[in-house]
Amino acid sequence: SYVLTQPPSVSVAPGKTARITCGGNNIGSKSVHWYQQKPGQAPVLVIYYDSDRPSGIPERFSGSNSVNTATLTISRVEAGDEADYYCQVWDSSSDHPVFGGGTKLTVL
């Protein structure tokens, strides 16, 4: 089945830019969605279709997807952005969704 690979952790200072990657074979041909999960809370969709933002999600959150890597970029990082982030695609070969293992974003 399709595998999505994320770094376990990313650290960034407040005000800087965080980039969280999601690797997959030819992931550029798929639509990638990103979720933010704060401790004790349910995941929240922050990016869909590679780079679209749901209403209510700050413009600081953006996404890109090319070849074998999708990236979630968080600009001007704030303490409140500290959370686990998951990428997700729909695997057409198995016809079901696949999640990455998650990345813990730490704001220094």
Next chain:
Amino acid sequence: QVQLQESGPGLVKPSQTLSLTCTVSGGSISSGGYYWSWIRQHPGKGLEWIGYIDYSGSTYYNPSLKSRVTISVDTSKNQFSLKLSSVTAADTAVYYCARVPYGSGWFDPWGQGTLVTVSS
């Protein structure tokens, strides 16, 4: 604004059947256009898709759980349900329900989640 809320026992004995219900408010399951899904998260781990159902009752399950999973829908109550049979400690997890727009592939919104512990 659609909201989802999970409910059910927080403790299930090994070998028994886990049963959870997701109640949808702010929108009607019978209006169509969405899949209604279950996802779980083992303690401290990532997300695992369990399966989903549409308003007509068509179901799709994760192959790794398919032999033990049943998802059903009750449009009169605007609810959908999960049954997972023959549970073991490995099924201890937070269980979430979520909505998937047809053709989109993304999950939004999610319920708050409910912790189910499998223990005697």
